[in-house]
Amino acid sequence: METKQFIELTQQHKIVPVFYHSDIEVVIQTIQASYDAGVRIFEFVNRGDNGLESFTRAVKHFHDYSDLCLGVGTLFDVDTATGFVAAGAQFMVSPGWVDELARYAATCNLAYIPGIATISEAITAKNAGCQMIKIFPANVVGPAFAKAVASVLPDLAIMPTGGIEPTKESMGAWFKAGVNCVGMGSQLFDKKKIADGDFHGLAMDIRQAVQTAKACQI
Numbered sequence: 506m507e508t509k510q511f512i513e514l515t516q517q518h519k520i521v522p523v524f525y526h527s528d529i530e531v532v533i534q535t536i537q538a539s540y541d542a543g544v545r546i547f548e549f550v551n552r553g554d555n556g557l558e559s560f561t562r563a564v565k566h567f568h569d570y571s572d573l574c575l576g577v578g579t580l581f582d583v584d585t586a587t588g589f590v591a592a593g594a595q596f597m598v599s600p601g602w603v604d605e606l607a608r609y610a611a612t613c614n615l616a617y618i619p620g621i622a623t624i625s626e627a628i629t630a631k632n633a634g635c636q637m638i639k640i641f642p643a644n645v646v647g648p649a650f651a652k653a654v655a656s657v658l659p660d661l662a663i664m665p666t667g668g669i670e671p672t673k674e675s676m677g678a679w680f681k682a683g684v685n686c687v688g689m690g691s692q693l694f695d696k697k698k699i700a701d702g703d704f705h706g707l708a709m710d711i712r713q714a715v716q717t718a719k720a721c722q723i
Contacts, residue, residue, distance in 0.1 A: 645667070671717060
């Protein structure tokens with residue numbers, strides 16, 4: 506997916522779930538629960554020995570979901586990214602700035618969202634052609650930093666990730682600072698519900714978070 510299109514999608518949907526599980530079926534069920542809750546962008550975390558296999562299965566399973574954008578995060582190098590792109594990844598995310606991933610994404614015409622925690626990194630990302638950055642870890646850096654980035658580099662879209670709670674107070678502070686969307690991992694997914702197979706309950710939790718995020722924009 507082209508970066509501009511991806512940014513527009515994040516602006517519309519506000520929450521990007523970030524998830525990994527070693528069980529492929531759990532991955533599929535969690536993506537389905539997120540979709541049922543109104544999520545249309547999902548970041549699969551590259552972790553574990555079967556990460557690529559799980560993602561490949563997920564892409565095939567959701568092939569007919571034309572409005573679902575599946576991407577991969579926690580990328581560190583082009584060799585790994587190549588496998589996920591071949592499997593159908595529509596965007597790429599890394600926890601820090603990786604120059605070779607920026608260049609590779611440009612050749613693929615795919616959105617690349619690097620993790621940054623300083624203004625210097627944000628400038629480096631922008632000068633390399635990135636249109637969106639991921640503030641990480643968000644709970645360490647804080648919304649005030651996002652506001653500073655937005656004031657200095659207003660053309661950069663921002664997606665903070667890490668430690669953001671699905672509450673009006675937590676998400677609202679970031680949206681007030683000017684971010685496009687928030688990436689959410691463990692705070693969004695109730696581990697007990699997943700362990701119990703309660704994906705209906707999980708979908709209800711995620712739907713509430715989606716509604717709260719959108720309400721923060723009113």
